[in-house]
Amino acid sequence: MASPIEVLSWVMILSGSVFVIIGGVGLLRLPDFYTRIHAAGITDTLGSWLILIGLMLHEGFTLGAAKLAMLLFFLLATSPLSSHALAKAAYLRGLDPLQGRDLTDRHEVDDSA
């Protein structure tokens, strides 16, 4: 019988995988660049944090857990920063966000608003 820490580790790794899949499908299917940043942010933050914390629980207090904590810190510092810099670069370059009620069909968006 597995210990509760092991079960918690499985749950966190599998739910992190679910978030990674959600982010990938969103990155492929969402209609606009700014909405795709939102989908990729799910993968970069929640999915990777859940998977890495699950691996840390599996590892215990070892050197590997310290390396995983460093990896978690790097992803925590760099992923939101690169998402923000990318959105700001696209906006300053003049890429307009998609606006309107029906975001799934960009040909019917009314530009007069």
Add this chain to the structure above:
Amino acid sequence: MTGVFAAATAAILVCMGLTLTRSIAGPTVFDRILAVNSFGTKTVLLIALIGYLSGRPDFLDLALVYALMNFIGTIAAMKFTRFGDLAGMEDEDSEELY
């Protein structure tokens, strides 16, 4: 436990395929940069998971190096698409940054 690692690895591989599709099909260059950045993050997770799947957690060192390289690469690609040059904004007739 191996089954959990294998399932997570398979999920990340599927998601890397989706991300690669977006990086090839993306209409603007920012879509491509975003997809490549997300692909690099998933590569870090994949290296860590494969290390545990094959019983060699030393792969975490490779994952650490890859995480740092991925961030620098994204920033460099963004700067290159904005200025056409990695040296920066000495050019007088380039656009205002702020």
